[in-house]
Amino acid sequence: MGCKKKVVLSGNQAIARGFYEGGGRVAASYPGSPTVEILESMKEYDEIYSEFSTNEKVALEVAMGASLYGSRAMASMKHVGMNIAADPLMTFTQTPINGGFVLVSGSDPGMASSQNEQDNRIFGKFASMGILAPGSSQEAKDFVKFALDTSEEFETPILVDISSRTCHSRGIVELDDRVEKEPSGFEIDQEKYCMLPPNTYKAQYFMKERLEKLRQYAYDLPINILEEVDGSDTLIITSGLMYYNLKELNLPVSIYKLGMVYPISTRKVRELSEKYEKIIVLEETMPFIENELKRKGIECEGKRYFSFTKEIHVEDIEEGLFNAGVVKERRLTRVEVIDTVSRPPMFCAGCPHRPIFDILKKSKVKVIGDIGCYSMAVLPGFEAAHTNISMGASVGMIKGMNKAMRQNNDDEPIAAVIGDGTFFHSGLSGFVNLLHQADEEDNMTLIVLDNRTTAMTGGQSNASSGRYNVDDDMDASIKEILNAMGIGRVIEIDQFDYNKIKEIINGELKKKGLSVIIATRPCALRYKIKEPYFYVDPEICIGCRSCVRTNCPPIKMKKYEGIDKLKSSIDPDACVGCSVCAQVCPVNAIKRSK
Amino acid sequence: MDTKNIMVAGVGGQGIVLMTGIISQAAARDGYDVKTNDVVGLAQRGGMVWGSVRIGGKIYSPNIPVGEGDILLGMEPLEAYRWSHLMSENSTMVINKKRNYPIPVLLEKEEYPEKDIEKLKEKFNIITLDVEKEAKSVGNIKVANTVMIGVLSKYLHIRTETWKNILKENVPSKAIDENLKAFEIGRNHSNNK
Known part of the structure; x- marks a missing residue:
């Protein structure tokens, strides 16, 4: 004793470690800040099968299946992922848990990276789960192990509610060895696992009694x-x-x-x-x-x-x-946060989303947005996406808005955007639905931004990543899927052919009917794209700022010696050579190096 | 050692998370309690990113209370200025020279706050250096953060050997030499250069 190995771990890493030490076997997740790193850390442990599933519902179901077999299982997600996973969760919780089952959900007080601030604990209570709240990395590890044991002892799913700060904060953690838990196997017991009446009647009493036992247990719980x-x-x-x-x-x-x-x-x-x-x-x-x-x-x-x-x-x-009268004298001086130039996030240099939003902005079309890196089109620089609600919502919403417009004899075109990760996560069902009661007077243009990765959360693989990554086992073709559904007008484009795609996008916006445009360039960051950089010839530049308005990090107006007017400039260290600025330049002042 | 509160500030993509990771591991290796914070998520796409490391005998919260920062590593001058309210009087700010212009400046809606940054020296001990240039001098622009860590190492009671071991454990094997050189450049940096 006293000589346990101590390491520095983030809360997320500690959760993965706790699952490993606790004999965890199957872990599934969908990437979302603040919990992305949990599943990424699982990859270190050969004893654990882990996957980023297509969405949180599927991740929960994967973990449910493993737990039914008697293996210790974990699903991890961000708080809003709980909404997607709610359907299986609300019924699975009625069954007596076999293999320890832990759902980790990351909350985001302050919404550093989220569209809302919903409280996980409300959900946990709604689902009649025990809820644990770790506040440090050591606790994150310990609580996961405790959750696995408690889950089996009380036949209950356990929710670990961890805040964004605790996920990303690091602290010293004492390591223990893994304790192996052999699965019992899946035994057929319809009363327990087939949630149809009258089995569901009994389940209500089971859940109530289970919670009561847990409440008794809480009296002198060692983690309280x-x-x-x-x-x-x-x-x-x-x-x-x-x-x-x-x-x-x-x-x-x-x-x-x-x-x-x-x-x-x-x-x-x-x-x-x-x-x-x-x-x-x-x-x-x-x-x-x-x-x-x-x-x-x-x-x-x-x-x-x-x-x-x-x-x-x-x-x-x-x-x-x-x-509250508890502190008599205040020690900490609150200093106002410095009010200076803001720094909103922006598309990376060479991001293939940039030309799309530059064109959409110029077209002045109303754009139904969605969740992903392209949510940043909402921000200053573009302001070229006009809604941002939830994963996959753009597809259903564009249809509803389009139908409402038809009723009102409003024939303005509208567009929606969705990424590849979001397409597979929850876009598919919306796309099929577009075909129902389709009308030739409809005018919807949907742009699928297929950059072959779940980019916003750090470039995780998804069903379309196999094209560029030999290690990825899925290379689903979005075009073929849409064609197979029966969507006829699907056009693939190369975003870095600026003038051509401008013609296509504007053409489809004008044309009636349903059009889907698939943008095909890969994520510049994930696939580390770096071509020779571009530079501005200040003698040719007319200072029109067409390039600056593409809002690329290395492009800025600059004072050149001997020239009165400000002219554009490109930071060669940051340019990755996508060529979009050169293509929007009306006087060919931007040239490739070498 | 009394609690040392270290703030790291920069722009998404500058490797701030890696820096707080290395500092915290070095502190733990030499027997200190440590907690860190990182703002991760949306801001990673060119937004304002900051992290903090607190080192000492016993650390509860990873958050640095306002006005109790001891040393700030600014990978970008505006970001160093943005978090200066967290710093105690006469504390040290190590600031990279290279500017990274945010959207309002790129779009010419606001001016980059050069004067405010200049004024920091009235309240703090300011050390400036061009970490990208130093990194390029050892042949790898990616070791810019390591130069910064080298400067920091002078202010903490953590053994040089520990820093070097932690760097070796955290960087790709082919970049070890470049990182160790970058660390030395930072450690030997003097503001008069």
Whole structure:
């Protein structure tokens, strides 16, 4: 003892390690910030079968199948992925779990990389799961192992709710050896696993009793930590990273840290409430713990002092506790964040999405957007996508808007964009639906941005990556799939042939009917594209800024010596030689090097 | 060692996550407690990326409280300036010379805040160097971050041997020599050069 190996791991890596040590066998995920790295880290362990599935629903189902067989299984996703996976989850949870089953869902308080801030815990409670909330890398590892054991002992799925900050933060983790868990095999038992009435009637009682047992178990759960301070009349109930932020303040108050945030032991919190005058609940986003306590009739305050949105930092906690009368004197000085030039994310140099959005912007067409790198077309620079809701939504939405326009005799063309990852994730069903009650007066142009990778989350493989990667085993042709569905007008284009694709896109926008355009250039970042760079000849440049408006990182107006007017310039270190700027230049002032 | 709060700031794609990883591993190897933060996700596409490393006897939160930063490594000057409110008075900021212009500047809607960056020296100990140029001098522009880590190494009680071992464990084998040279350049950098 005492000589265990210690390493620095991120929360995500620690989750993968916990699954490995806990005898995990099958892990599936769909990439989404903040949990992408969990499955990427699984690849290190030969004992684990892991995959990035087509979407979160499929990932959950893969893990469900393994668990039914008795193997320890994990599905990981970001919070909004839970929405996709909700259908199987809400029924699977009615079955008694065989092999330990853990669902890890990354929340994103403050929405650094997400379209909403939904609280995982609401979902976990809805699905009648036990919910654990780790706040450090060590806990991430320990809690996953605990979840696997608890899942089997109580025949319950367990949700590990981990915040974006804890996923990406690193800390020191003590490693243990793997404990092998042999699967029991799948035994036919229709009453347990066939969720039709009357089996579902029994399942309701099963879930209720299971939760009650878990609630009893929570009374002296080792991962729920009570730190009592003599003389403190206040108890702060908290969980996850909030505990560690609170500890930074080094306050003489008692703390009850919930490792398991649901269910909460009623007996335990009643006992505690009798000992303390004041109970403060510290949690990010929704008042989940606070509401659970209030529902039990326990007086407490939480959201009165802490924000319902964004991350809660050490300074915010001090301020909240000061307002609550717990902190007498404020130590931390809050300095205003510096107000300076913003830096919105932008398409990489050589990104094949750039010419598409340059053309769409110039065409002034309304564009139904979707989720992926191309969501950045919303941002300043282009502002050439006009909705951004959820994965695959653009396909259904363009149809609905088009039908509403027809009813209203509005014959303006509309366009939608969707990437290849999103196409396979949840675009397919929308595409088939386009053919239902199709009308020759419809005017829809859909552009599939097939860059052969799930780019936004770091370039994971998907069903179309095999074209460029010998290691990838899938090379599904989007054109053939659409043709097989019965969509006749499918045009493949090379985005770096700017004038030609401009003619095609504008032509299809004008033309009535349904057109699908597939952009075929691979992701410049994932496939490390680097061609000889371009440069500007300032003597020829007329300073019109056509190239600058393509919003490419290396292109900027510059003062050249001996020339009065500003002329364009290209940073050769950052240019990857895609040629789009040279093609939009009206006077051929941009030339390839060498 | 008292807690040292290190801030790393730059632009998506500059390797900030790798830097916080190397610093944290070196600290852990020499027996310190350590926690890091990285802002990862959408910002990786040319947005503002920052990370923090906290090193000491016992670290609870990975977040650096406002005004308690001890040293900032700025891979880009505007990004160094953006996070300067986290730094304590008279703390050190190591700033790369090369500018990376954000969208509002590229589109000529706003000016790059040169004057504000210049004024940082009134409050902080500023060290500037062109890490890309130094990296190119050892033959690999990708080791720019390692030059920065070399400068940082002078400010922390972590053994040189530890830094070098951690670098060897984290970079591709064919780039080890270039990284070690880059580390030495940073370590020997003096502002008067």
